[in-house]
Amino acid sequence: MITDDERHLADLLDSLRREAPDLAANFAQRFRSDLLGYHGLDDADIVEAVLRAVDGLIAMAREQRPATDDELAGLRGHGELRADQGVPLESVMRSWQIAIREVIRRIGELAESANVPVPVLRVFVDAMLAAMDEAMLEISTGYRAREFRLSRQLDIRRDEFVRALFGGGLTPEESRREMQAFGLTQPRYATFRAVPADRTAEHVDWELRQRPGCRPPYGLTAVLDGDVVGLCTLEQGSLELGTLVVGVGPAVELDEVASSFHIAGRVASTALDFELPGQHTLAELGLLTAVTADPALGKSLSARYCDPLTTDDEMEILRTVDCYLSNGMNAAETATHMFVHHNTVRHRLSRFEELTEVRLRDPHIASQVWWALRYRQLRTMGRSNDQVRSSAG
CATH class of the missing domain: 1.10.490.10 (Globins)
Structure with missing residues (x-):
């Protein structure tokens, strides 16, 4: 009721x-x-x-x-x-x-x-x-x-777009349409490949997306093969992030993006091999990228200039030669850097020339010795250049 x-x-x-x-x-x-x-x-x-x-x-x-x-x-x-x-x-x-x-x-x-x-x-x-x-x-x-x-759907679409863009799988019309859909309006973009160190790719992706240069209209990031890749506008800020290794390709127009990304991959691979955290370009790493790209030449030059020196004293000679080349072939600066007398430096350099039958003052010889030392550095690090990261292309 x-x-x-x-x-x-x-x-x-x-x-x-x-x-x-x-x-x-x-x-x-x-x-x-x-x-x-x-x-x-x-x-x-x-x-x-x-x-x-x-x-x-x-x-x-x-x-x-x-x-x-x-x-x-x-x-x-x-x-x-x-x-x-x-x-x-x-x-x-x-x-x-x-x-x-x-x-x-x-x-x-x-x-x-x-x-x-x-x-x-x-x-x-x-x-x-x-x-x-x-x-x-x-x-x-x-x-x-x-x-x-x-x-998640947007992330998948974004990853698929970046993969196709960097792989050269899109026509210019398709690329422009997709870039417009993602709000990318700049005439030129640099590309990058970031190799996570002590964090996940997803974490790095999120952190980079907080940077103005990596989000629309200035950029776009995606996860690709365990790395974080994307387009960026470096004028908007650095991509430096702790121990992250970042290879950056040149700023290019749309039809050259795939080529720029190939360069970014080479730079990232080189920086990783030489344990160089931070943001790098091809110009900054210079011939180091060639050392990683041509292991056969490095192996040949190492056999010619490094392998003949085997004793502990001779290893010290190699270290002195390396320091000498890094200091502009100036014996006095080399001595200061190594905390030894300049006569000690001169003696070691002379001994190297005797063992290898070359003259370091010859620019061609000096460049070959530098190349051999860099290849030897990679082997010492335990990263054979015969196993360069496939992600670099």
Whole structure:
């Protein structure tokens, strides 16, 4: 049997339902004018969502029950729809707060004329607020789940685009269309390949995307074969990131991007082999890239200039020769750098020339010896140049 209190509450809710279309229309106008993301939605869309939400919350509050499985699915679906429409989650949550606050305010006004006792009204309003909390949680869950799927789809598309762009698998028209879709508007881009050291590729990808030069309109990053690759505009800032090894190709126009990326790969491979963290270009590493690219020549030169020296004293001679070449072939500076007397340096250089039957003052000979020493350095590091990273192309 229905009590007077229940009858009064039912009358109140009937009055509220009759007013709901007008309330929803007012909400639609307010949302479209005040909340980011709603201005592009149709009034009918917003009104329908408000009416459905109010009706559902009233049912849950009146029966003092949690949402059913179908109601939960509907709330999550609402969150997914708003994510698809590009409405920020903050705006979605704010719209619900506005609507429920106004509905509860109107319930209070109607309660006086409907003679609803205050204790009954309080119980109903508390149940309404609890239902709203549950609804907002489900909407947020649906929104974030959809947002994650959309983000993942975008990541996949981005990775596929970068892979095709760097592999030369796109026509100029296709490349321009995709770059426009990703918001890339610069006339020229440098390319890069970053080799993670003590972190995951996904972590590095996220960190680089925080750099202005690596996000649209100045750049784009992607994960490729365990490395982080992309387009960038170096004028917007460095790509230096802790111990990260980054090879950078020259800034080029669209039709030369694949060639630039090949260079970036060579630079990254060289820097990795020589244990040189940081951002590097082909010009900065110079002939080191050639040393890694031509192991046969390095092996031949090492056999000619390094292998004949085998004793500990002769190893010291090689170290002195290396320091001598690095100091502009200046014996005095070499002595200072090595903390030995300059006569010691001269004696070691003379001994090297005797053992190898060459003259270091000959520029051609000096360059060959430098090459041999760099190849030997790689072997000492345990990275044979016969196993240059395949990712460098």
